Amino acid sequence: xxPLAVMDKETFQSLSDEALGRACMEPVFGQIRGKSPQLKxxxxxxxxxxxAALCMFRVMYDHSSPSAAEFYAWISYMQEQPGYWSGVLRGxxxxxxxxMYGFLEETRQTFAAWNLRGGRGWEExxxxxxxxxxxxxxxxxxxxxxxxxxxxxSLRIIAAYIRxxxxxxVRFGQDDSFxx
Numbered sequence: 056x057x058p059l060a061v062m063d064k065e066t067f068q069s070l071s072d073e074a075l076g077r078a079c080m081e082p083v084f085g086q087i088r089g090k091s092p093q094l095k096x097x098x099x100x101x102x103x104x105x106x107a108a109l110c111m112f113r114v115m116y117d118h119s120s121p122s123a124a125e126f127y128a129w130i131s132y133m134q135e136q137p138g139y140w141s142g143v144l145r146g147x148x149x150x151x152x153x154x155m156y157g158f159l160e161e162t163r164q165t166f167a168a169w170n171l172r173g174g175r176g177w178e179e180x181x182x183x184x185x186x187x188x189x190x191x192x193x194x195x196x197x198x199x200x201x202x203x204x205x206x207x208x209s210l211r212i213i214a215a216y217i218r219x220x221x222x223x224x225v226r227f228g229q230d231d232s233f234x235x
Contacts, residue, residue: 083098109213127195
């Protein structure tokens with residue numbers, strides 16, 4: 056079993072929805088950051104259903120949220136990495152987040168159709184695609200704005216689950232090994 060985040064109850068209750076999910080995953084992310092895909096898959100498999108669902112959401116959200124270009128590139132990247140896309144979708148199902156699930160599937164289909172028209176595969180996408188193609192940039196920016204709105208609700212749903220099931224995500228106490 057991978058280590059739980061450690062924090063006091065006051066901190067747990069006071070964290071924003073976004074910060075709570077991040078704090079709960081930091082011990083795990085500290086172990087897998089920069090590591091091989093095989094190690095990452097093994098660690099996620101050891102997390103249990105709730106933490107695995109949170110982990111996959113956070114991987115997608117944290118990489119996709121900085122900009123429209125990163126949103127486009129990360130959605131594309133997840134298509135070519137075994138287990139990433141399906142892991143995110145399973146996580147959303149676990150949390151009962153049908154809106155983000157549907158939005159991500161719509162986004163995947165939109166980008167897949169774009170790739171098909173251009174005769175390229177997922178592995179050929181890059182951050183610079185949006186610089187070269189104004190229409191694709193417009194599509195990605197429109198989807199990204201929607202993503203930000205949908206993600207805010209996802210963060211709320213996930214935080215509510217964490218607060219209802221803290222024993223799955225945190226150990227209450229004092230420990231400096233995983234600062235928030």
